[in-house]
Every structure is written in C-alpha cells, then in structure tokens.
Amino acid sequence: MEHGNAEDGGLDVVVTTLASDSHTWNLVFLQLLLEEMGHRVTNLGACVPDALLLAECRRIVPDLIVISSVNGHGHQEGLRVIPALRACPELRRTPTVIGGKLGIAGADDPDRERTLLSAGFDAVFEEGGSVAPFREFVDGLRSRVLL
Amino acid sequence: MTGFGAFVAQAADAGALVVQPRMGMAEAARMRDGLLATRGAAAVTVGTITLDSYTRTGDLDAARRALALGAGLNGYPIATHPVDVTRAVLHGVADAGFPVQVRHGSAAPERIFEALLAAGLDATEGGPVSYCLPYGRTPLHEAVACWRRSCELLASIREFGAEPHLETFGGCMMGQLCPPSLLIAISVLEALFFRQHGLRSISLSYAQQTNARQDEEALAALGRIADELLADVDRHLVVYAYMGVYPRSPGGARLLLEDAARLAVRGGAARLIVKTTAEAHRIPTVAENVRALEAAAAAATAERTRPRPAAPPDTGIEAEARALIGAVLDLDADLGRALVRAFAAGYLDVPYCLHPDNAGRTRSSLGPDGRLYWSAVGSMPIAGLVEGGRPPILGSAGLLSALSHVQRRYDGRAPRPAAAPPVPRGLPAAR
Numbered sequence: 001m002e003h004g005n006a007e008d009g010g011l012d013v014v015v016t017t018l019a020s021d022s023h024t025w026n027l028v029f030l031q032l033l034l035e036e037m038g039h040r041v042t043n044l045g046a047c048v049p050d051a052l053l054l055a056e057c058r059r060i061v062p063d064l065i066v067i068s069s070v071n072g073h074g075h076q077e078g079l080r081v082i083p084a085l086r087a088c089p090e091l092r093r094t095p096t097v098i099g100g101k102l103g104i105a106g107a108d109d110p111d112r113e114r115t116l117l118s119a120g121f122d123a124v125f126e127e128g129g130s131v132a133p134f135r136e137f138v139d140g141l142r143s144r145v146l147l
Numbered sequence: 148m149t150g151f152g153a154f155v156a157q158a159a160d161a162g163a164l165v166v167q168p169r170m171g172m173a174e175a176a177r178m179r180d181g182l183l184a185t186r187g188a189a190a191v192t193v194g195t196i197t198l199d200s201y202t203r204t205g206d207l208d209a210a211r212r213a214l215a216l217g218a219g220l221n222g223y224p225i226a227t228h229p230v231d232v233t234r235a236v237l238h239g240v241a242d243a244g245f246p247v248q249v250r251h252g253s254a255a256p257e258r259i260f261e262a263l264l265a266a267g268l269d270a271t272e273g274g275p276v277s278y279c280l281p282y283g284r285t286p287l288h289e290a291v292a293c294w295r296r297s298c299e300l301l302a303s304i305r306e307f308g309a310e311p312h313l314e315t316f317g318g319c320m321m322g323q324l325c326p327p328s329l330l331i332a333i334s335v336l337e338a339l340f341f342r343q344h345g346l347r348s349i350s351l352s353y354a355q356q357t358n359a360r361q362d363e364e365a366l367a368a369l370g371r372i373a374d375e376l377l378a379d380v381d382r383h384l385v386v387y388a389y390m391g392v393y394p395r396s397p398g399g400a401r402l403l404l405e406d407a408a409r410l411a412v413r414g415g416a417a418r419l420i421v422k423t424t425a426e427a428h429r430i431p432t433v434a435e436n437v438r439a440l441e442a443a444a445a446a447a448t449a450e451r452t453r454p455r456p457a458a459p460p461d462t463g464i465e466a467e468a469r470a471l472i473g474a475v476l477d478l479d480a481d482l483g484r485a486l487v488r489a490f491a492a493g494y495l496d497v498p499y500c501l502h503p504d505n506a507g508r509t510r511s512s513l514g515p516d517g518r519l520y521w522s523a524v525g526s527m528p529i530a531g532l533v534e535g536g537r538p539p540i541l542g543s544a545g546l547l548s549a550l551s552h553v554q555r556r557y558d559g560r561a562p563r564p565a566a567a568p569p570v571p572r573g574l575p576a577a578r
Contacts (some may be wrong), residue, residue, distance in 0.1 A: 020200070020204075022200075022281075022282040022283055024281070024321075024499070024500070025499070026323075027501060028499050028501065028546065029543055029546055029547060032541075032542055032543035032546055033543040036542055036543055043282060043501055045501035045502060045503065046283050046284060046501060046502070047204075047282070047283045048284075056433075061419050065568055071293060102378060
C-alpha cells in the first residue's frame with residue numbers, strides 16, 4: 001500500500017475542480033458515485049486555487065485525485081496543475097485523473113488526451129458516457145491497493 | 148419616479164409582461180447591436196449587459212489581456228473598457244423607454260458597481276448569498292461586507308434624483324433542485340438587505356422549477372411576503388425561465404420558455420428573463436435571443452386572455468418560507484450579520500451547495516408528481532411544518548435523473564424529439 005490507508009477496502013479520494021471553474025453539480029455527482037462504491041471522499045468544491053489543491057492533497061495524501069472541470073478551461077488548467085502535483089514527493093505516483101468538458105471545441109480531440117497523459121495524468125475521461133470507464137479505473141485501483 | 152423600476156411598473160399597469168434576455172459581448176459595437184436588437188424586438192423589453200467571467204471574479208488584468216489579444220470573452224468587460232466606450236454603447240439606445248440592467252454574478256461587485264454608475268447605468272442584480280454560495284469560495288462574511296458597500300454606493304445616487312434598482316438573485320440558488328420555500332426566503336432576505344443599505348427600488352427573483360402548480364403557489368407566496376415586509380419600497384417579481392439542464396430540442400426549449408411566461412403571468416410577476424433554444428448547446432446569438440423574447444411575450448399575452456385558473460392549493464410553501472425568514476430576522480437586526488449567523492447555524496442550508504460556509508446537511512428530491520420536496524431539512528426550522536413522508540435521499544443515479552428531469556420531459560413533448568443523451572450535458576453555470 002503506497003498511498004493513504006485503504007482499510008476496509010475503500011480508497012481516500014480527493015474530488016476537486018480547477019481555479020476558474022464555478023460548476024459543482026459534477027462534483028456532487030462524483031462524490032455520491034464514489035461513496036456508493038465504498039470510498040471516502042474529500043470534496044474541495046468550486047473554484048479551487050492551485051495552492052489550496054496542493055495543500056489539501058499533501059495533507060490528505062489520498063489514494064486517488066479526481067479533477068473534474070466543465071467550463072472548457074480544464075485542458076489548460078489541468079496542464080498547469082499536474083506538474084505541481086507531481087513535484088510533491090508524496091504525490092509523485094498518486095493516481096490522478098481528469099475529466100468533464102475539458103475544451104471548448106467538443107469531446108473528440110485525441111491530441112488533448114495525449115497531451116494530458118504525457119503531462120502526468122493517469123487517465124482522461126471526456127464528457128459523455130464516461131462513467132463506466134471511470135468506475136472501471138477506480139475498481140482497478142482498489143484491487144491494486146489491496147494487493 | 149424614473150428608471151428601471153418605474154419602467155416595469157408602467158408596463159405592468161398597461162398589462163404587459165416585460166421580457167429581458169441574458170446577453171453580453173466583449174466588443175463594444177456588437178454589444179450595442181445586441182441592445183438595439185433587444186429594443187427593436189416585438190415585445191416590451193429591457194436591455195441586458197452580461198459581464199464576462201474574468202470581470203465577475205475580479206481578475207481585471209486577465210480581462211484586459213484577453214481584450215488586448217482579441218481572445219474570446221464570454222461577456223462585456225465593463226470595468227475594463229474605458230467609460231467613454233461604454234457610454235457610446237449606450238448612447239441613443241438606453242433611455243427611460245429602454246432601461247438597461249447589468250448582470251454579473253460577482254460575490255465582490257464594487258468595481259462593477261463603480262463602472263456601471265460611471266457609465267450612467269443604475270440597475271443591476273445579485274446578492275450577498277446568491278452570488279457567493281453557489282459559485283465560489285469567497286467567505287460569506289466577506290461577500291456580505293462587499294455587498295453592503297456596493298449597495299450603499301448604488302443607493303448614493305438617489306441624492307441626485309435617480310432611483311437605482313437592484314434585483315435579488317436569491318430565487319435561483321444552484322439553478323435547480325432547491326425547494327421553493329428556501330428560494331423565497333433567500334430572495335426576500337436579500338431584498339431586505341438591499342433595503343437596509345439604502346435601495347428603494349427592488350425586484351425579487353424566482354426561477355422556474357419542475358412543476359407549474361408548485362411554482363404558482365411559490366410566486367403567490369413570494370408576492371404576499373414581499374407586500375408585507377417590503378411595503379415601503381418600489382418592488383416587482385421577476386421570473387427566470389428554467390435555470391437547470393435545458394431541453395436540447397428547439398421545440399422542447401420553446402415549450403419550457405412558454406411555460407415560464409405563463410407562470411410569470413399567473414404568478415403576478417412583472418418581468419421575465421428568457422432562455423433561448425440554443426441554451427443546452429452554446430451562448431445564443433442575438434437573433435435567437437430576439438426570437439425568445441418575442442415567443443415569451445406572445446405566450447404571456449395569450450395567457451392574459453385566458454380565464455384565471457383557480458389558486459393552487461396550499462402545500463405549505465409559504466409557511467416554510469415564513470419560518471425560515473423569521474428565524475433569520477430573529478438572529479440580528481443587522482441583516483448581513485443575521486445571514487452569516489443563519490448559515491453558520493444551519494437555519495439556512497442550501498441543498499447540494501459545497502461552499503465551506505454552507506452546512507450541507509439538507510437534501511432535496513423530485514417526487515413522482517414532478518414536485519420538489521425536502522428529503523432532509525438539517526437544522527432548518529421547518530421540520531414538521533409540512534405533513535407527509537419525505538422522499539429518500541438521492542444517490543448518484545437518482546441525482547443525474549433529477550437534474551435532467553425537465554430536459555427529458557420537454558424534449559419528450561417537443562414536436563420532433565431529439566435523441567436524448569445518456570447523461571445531461573451543459574450542467575448549469577446559471578446567472
């Protein structure tokens with residue numbers, strides 16, 4: 001077990017959005033979904049400044065960081081945040097995913113996913129039918145943590 | 148009296164519903180064209196200047212950079228354009244026969260209020276709770292202090308004979324899934340806050356929810372409570388066409404807008420803020436906005452010719468709203484302090500609101516009849532006021548279904564239904 005403490009099988013998960021994004025229904029939904037899957041969620045709410053995101057993740061040392069953004073700036077802001085997260089020794093290998101509506105030009109942009117992955121995200125979930133793959137990803141983590 | 152409130156009052160006396168778009172463009176010439184088109188619509192209209200999100204959050208450097216680079220802004224940067232530019236936008240467009248309101252969404256609107264006053268405008272909207280809790284993490288006590296100073300600034304022009312107007316946004320908390328009694332309470336409390344800080348022309352908002360009869364009951368209650376608690380100020384009710392996940396089909400979107408217009412007429416509102424058929428997809432064009440204004444005005448006119456329906460039965464909305472308002476007023480004679488204490492104590496607690504100053508112990512749900520119900524009231528002083536059981540607390544699938552209920556229902560009623568997506572898109576940013 002590398003991250004957090006996953007006793008009774010649940011993961012410690014930080015659910016967050018990015019600094020410019022005031023939407024929260026997506027965060028409410030993700031918290032309910034993850035809690036129903038048996039995980040413990042810290043939900044950071046709307047418009048999370050980079051410094052607060054880093055401080056909370058360093059304090060909690062979660063098993064998973066879920067970044068959700070739907071205002072179209074998620075791609076830009078995700079690329080800004082992920083190097084800062086990876087620069088923290090305790091978060092260097094923490095599974096970190098991003099999803100939502102990440103750009104202003106629609107969902108089908110393979111370059112966007114590639115850029116985000118190579119910048120350090122472990123997975124990218126674009127809006128539209130992405131709940132099942134997200135669940136699979138989280139289920140995969142749980143089994144990895146339990147090993 | 149002249150100004151925004153007087154214009155709406157005159158229209159109401161003449162039996163016309165005032166209709167208004169949400170509209171904001173970064174470029175001055177396009178903003179002016181949008182106002183001219185609104186003015187020219189076949190309806191009794193007022194104009195809107197909606198601000199961009201950099202200005203909303205106070206990042207005026209970012210607004211200046213975006214404007215200089217010609218990068219897209221999602222609204223008019225009123226604190227960045229030189230005041231002469233904004234005056235030129237309004238010159239020959241805005242006057243006593245076509246008042247213009249600034250819509251912004253800011254928890255700390257002082258710079259915005261300064262800019263709109265400098266440009267010769269005196270009507271805007273928002274509130275210390277409604278523009279703080281749903282959209283950011285500004286502490287509530289800071290938003291209250293900013294809004295107090297902003298209200299006093301706006302009210303200060305009364306000594307020059309103007310009658311500035313301020314509209315509550317409290318009738319729209321979270322855009323959807325907030326039961327009517329709490330919407331009414333926050334709208335009234337924000338109006339009382341405005342009056343405490345010098346405003347004498349105020350409108351109280353209520354956003355269309357999920358059930359027409361429930362909304363009619365709510366609007367009637369809001370009107371009665373406002374008549375009682377705000378008897379000494381010029382006031383009217385304003386309805387917002389649905390602020391949640393919007394129908395994707397043009398037909399469904401139009402039916403929902405027409406229902407909003409009918410609700411405004413039946414509920415005694417004097418003004419309606421419209422939504423367009425593009426709502427679920429993108430920022431609407433000026434032409435789409437004009438069509439929405441005209442469709443809403445036509446639906447309102449038709450509704451006025453129909454016999455008045457019987458008043459909706461009392462399901463306890465007014466009793467709950469009065470209990471909430473009374474509990475807050477009892478906390479402190481200063482409305483701002485009372486609001487901060489009310490949220491700290493959970494006497495006001497907005498369901499699904501993640502703001503650190505919101506207790507987060509309430510939950511709402513949609514009943515099988517399409518009405519909004521409380522599933523959990525937390526510490527709000529309304530337990531036991533309404534008989535009947537509470538629906539279970541929503542899980543993730545139930546939440547998604549509730550959020551898209553109106554979209555599904557109206558797309559289903561549309562003449563040519565669009566294919567429904569698996570999950571709702573375009574979750575509301577509102578405003």
